[in-house]
Amino acid sequence: MAQMKFLCDAERCIECNGCVTACKNANETEWGIQRRRVVTLDDGQPSEVSISVACMHCDDAPCMAVCPTDCFYKTDDGIVLHDKDICIGCGYCLYACPFGAPQFPKQNAFGERGKMDKCTFCAGGPAETKEEEYEKYGANRIAEGKLPLCAEMCSTKALLAGDAQTISDIFRQRVVYRGHKDGGWSSVDKAQASAPDVSANLDNMAYDATRAEK
Amino acid sequence: MHTLMQCLQRLRVLGVILMLAVLTAGLVSTAQAADPDQELNQAVGTINADTWREVKNGENFIDTRHDSTYSLINTSGETWRQIRNDWISPGGLIALGSMLAILVIFYLIVGRNDLDAERTGRKLLRWTALERAMHWTVATLFIVLALTGLNLLYGKFLFRHAFGDAFWANLVSLTKLTHNYVGPVFGILLLLMLAKWLTVNLPKKHDWQWFKQGGGMVGKKHPDAGFANGGEKAWYWILASVGLLVIVSGFVLDFPLFGQTRDNMQWANMFHAVTSLILMAVALGHIYIGTLGTEGALEGMTTGYVDETWAKQHHNLWYEEVKDSAGQPEQQNPPVDDDTATANRPN
Numbered sequence: 001m002a003q004m005k006f007l008c009d010a011e012r013c014i015e016c017n018g019c020v021t022a023c024k025n026a027n028e029t030e031w032g033i034q035r036r037r038v039v040t041l042d043d044g045q046p047s048e049v050s051i052s053v054a055c056m057h058c059d060d061a062p063c064m065a066v067c068p069t070d071c072f073y074k075t076d077d078g079i080v081l082h083d084k085d086i087c088i089g090c091g092y093c094l095y096a097c098p099f100g101a102p103q104f105p106k107q108n109a110f111g112e113r114g115k116m117d118k119c120t121f122c123a124g125g126p127a128e129t130k131e132e133e134y135e136k137y138g139a140n141r142i143a144e145g146k147l148p149l150c151a152e153m154c155s156t157k158a159l160l161a162g163d164a165q166t167i168s169d170i171f172r173q174r175v176v177y178r179g180h181k182d183g184g185w186s187s188v189d190k191a192q193a194s195a196p197d198v199s200a201n202l203d204n205m206a207y208d209a210t211r212a213e214k
Numbered sequence: 215m216h217t218l219m220q221c222l223q224r225l226r227v228l229g230v231i232l233m234l235a236v237l238t239a240g241l242v243s244t245a246q247a248a249d250p251d252q253e254l255n256q257a258v259g260t261i262n263a264d265t266w267r268e269v270k271n272g273e274n275f276i277d278t279r280h281d282s283t284y285s286l287i288n289t290s291g292e293t294w295r296q297i298r299n300d301w302i303s304p305g306g307l308i309a310l311g312s313m314l315a316i317l318v319i320f321y322l323i324v325g326r327n328d329l330d331a332e333r334t335g336r337k338l339l340r341w342t343a344l345e346r347a348m349h350w351t352v353a354t355l356f357i358v359l360a361l362t363g364l365n366l367l368y369g370k371f372l373f374r375h376a377f378g379d380a381f382w383a384n385l386v387s388l389t390k391l392t393h394n395y396v397g398p399v400f401g402i403l404l405l406l407m408l409a410k411w412l413t414v415n416l417p418k419k420h421d422w423q424w425f426k427q428g429g430g431m432v433g434k435k436h437p438d439a440g441f442a443n444g445g446e447k448a449w450y451w452i453l454a455s456v457g458l459l460v461i462v463s464g465f466v467l468d469f470p471l472f473g474q475t476r477d478n479m480q481w482a483n484m485f486h487a488v489t490s491l492i493l494m495a496v497a498l499g500h501i502y503i504g505t506l507g508t509e510g511a512l513e514g515m516t517t518g519y520v521d522e523t524w525a526k527q528h529h530n531l532w533y534e535e536v537k538d539s540a541g542q543p544e545q546q547n548p549p550v551d552d553d554t555a556t557a558n559r560p561n
Contacts, residue, residue: 017278037279039286041265053286062295069386070370086383088390090366095476095483096291109469110394 002163003059003078004121004142006151007171008052012158015040015050019150019159023054026122026149027138030105035119036150052150052159055080055101055119063093063102077142078164079121084136089113121161122148294480302484303367306491313495317502324431327508329523337519338536346518348407355400360494362393367487394468401461408454414441415450420531441532449500452493459489 015038023029023036036054041047057080064072064080071086072093082093091113094102104113115136124140127133133140141148151161160167268274269286277286341349365373366389374382424430424437424444437443442450463486466474474482505512510524525533 020278034279037277039275039277041269041275041286043274043276047265051286062291065299066295068366068370069382070374083379083383086379086386088387090390091470091479092483095479096295098288098291099286100288100476107470109471110398111390111468111470112394113470 001076001078003165004057004162005078005164005167006052006054006056006121006148007160007167009158009160009171009174010049010051011174012156013038013050013052014156014158016155018153018155019052022149022153023119026141027120028134029117029138033103033105033117035101035103035117052154053099053101054150055097055121056099057119057121058098062096062098066092066096068092075123077121077123079123079142081120081123081125081137082116082118083126084115085126087115089115091116093118119148122146288476290477290480294484297484298487302487302491306367306487306494309491309495310498313498317498321502321506326506327430329509329521330527331523333510333524334522336522338522338525338533338539339518340514340520340525341518343518345410346515348403348410349515352400352403352407355396355403356493356497358396359393359400360490360497362389362396363490364494365389366393397464397468401464404453404457404461408450408457411442411450415447417447417451421447436527436530438531439529441529443529445503449496452496456489456492456496459485460493463489 017038020034020036020038024034027035029035036052038050038052040050042049057078059078061072061074061080063082064074067082068090069086069088071083072080073083074080089104090111091102091104093116094100094104101118102116103118104116106112106114120137120140122139122141124133124143125137127136130140139149146152148161151159154160160170265274270289275286365386369382369386369389373385377385418440420438420440421444424439425448427433427437429443429445430436463482466478466482467486470479503511504515508528510521511528514520514524522533522537525536
């Protein structure tokens with residue numbers, strides 16, 4: 001079976017928040033719940049870079065491991081889903097999650113948080129009817145043979161969704177095309193600028209996806 | 215025909231402009247490449263280790279989620295998961311299991327601590343009605359909280375598989391509600407109870423001797439004890455220290471209204487689990503000593519009165535003080551009076 005993953009190409013993300021909006025619209029999440037977010041590093045600096053983050057559907061998901069109700073499960077496609085009928089809103093999944101993906105509609109005294117909500121990879125969740133499923137979990141585009149709307153609508157195709165093998169092949173091609181010697185996300189040591197082979201280093205930088213091949 | 219020629223001419227002009235543009239762009243990019251620092255500064259590559267360190271500390275990034283105080287990468291979550299799942303969870307089972315085993319073995323080998331002499335029938339007021347009410351309320355809430363807490367830690371390994379999803383969903387949501395709403399009541403009552411019994415539980419020199427003699431198990435003579443013996447005082451101070459940590463950490467978890475971060479909650483959760491599991495293990499000992507383990511102890515907390523023989527054997531110093539007030543309960547109960555009970559309590 002496929003192993004569904006998200007992959008955000010930070011070089012391409014232009015912080016347009018189209019993925020955030022698409023997600024909100026596709027799943028009609030509650031007020032205050034925003035399953036996807038865009039994080040920007042070094043905001044306002046020349047080195048500014050953005051990345052779109054939601055549930056990353058971990059292979060070894062910490063939320064699943066700490067949940068006191070065991071309400072999480074993994075689909076055959078490697079998508080991490082949860083049963084809102086069993087969720088008690090204790091917040092443990094949020095404490096464990098590396099990405100801050102789980103969210104709660106409330107945060108009141110006596111630990112009243114409501115049912116946890118998170119990205120479902122547009123795969124819905126357990127419910128009797130389609131209507132109930134949409135009400136509780138949002139869209140089930142996977143059942144219709146479609147990918148998550150955030151990635152489908154990404155204007156620069158920075159956000160990729162799909163089988164891990166497929167999307168990493170796409171990303172690998174991009175990296176090869178850009179000619180970065182270390183791969184997509186590694187940093188370039190500033191000290192290299194003073195090295196004798198400075199022009200070679202510059203050519204290896206990944207910043208310019210439009211640079212023509214040598 | 216005329217228009218077609220015009221079009222071609224325009225296209226040619228456009229082509230020249232485009233070529234110029236491409237040439238200029240080429241020149242510009244050559245100029246940029248000649249200034250490596252400039253180009254480096256504009257590259258994503260300058261997101262270096264220092265930047266990532268800042269990001270991990272929750273600095274130097276912005277986030278489009280309206281209430282997000284989350285760092286981009288929550289590294290402590292995995293540590294918390296490992297401590298909770300790999301250490302606390304099995305550790306609690308080991309602690310509770312070995313405590314139970316020790317008590318069972320102790321009961322089978324040593325057996326009940328019987329009264330040395332016959333009961334005299336004369337009764338001494340040990341616990342007033344208010345104290346008994348407090349004790350049994352706190353005890354009931356403690357058991358409710360312990361069972362619901364254990365269900366939150368271990369229930370998923372048992373009940374879901376045994377009784378199915380629907381039963382488990384109801385059970386676990388009731389468990390969380392009970393635990394979160396009963397917890398604060400327990401906390402307040404425990405604090406009141408600790409305040410009420412503070413004076414009789416202040417440590418004294420003879421308590422040390424009591425511990426050296428293992429509460430009377432070592433040596434022939436029963437060690438001196440006031441109203442509360444060394445063991446009771448130890449239980450009191452465990453409740454006053456570990457119990458206090460349970461209350462404080464529980465408060466942090468139960469009222470997420472003060473801007474607690476995920477790290478705060480992870481710490482509170484670990485403290486709460488460890489301290490409450492310790493309390494549960496010690497409470498098992500307390501329950502054993504108060505019921506099966508000691509003849510004549512339970513009636514003190516149920517009826518309020520203890521037999522003269524029991525008082526002499528277990529709390530000799532207290533007995534010396536109060537023996538004159540002992541009455542025959544079948545004839546006349548001494549009136550329940552808080553002041554008298556407190557006055558008659560040398561510790």
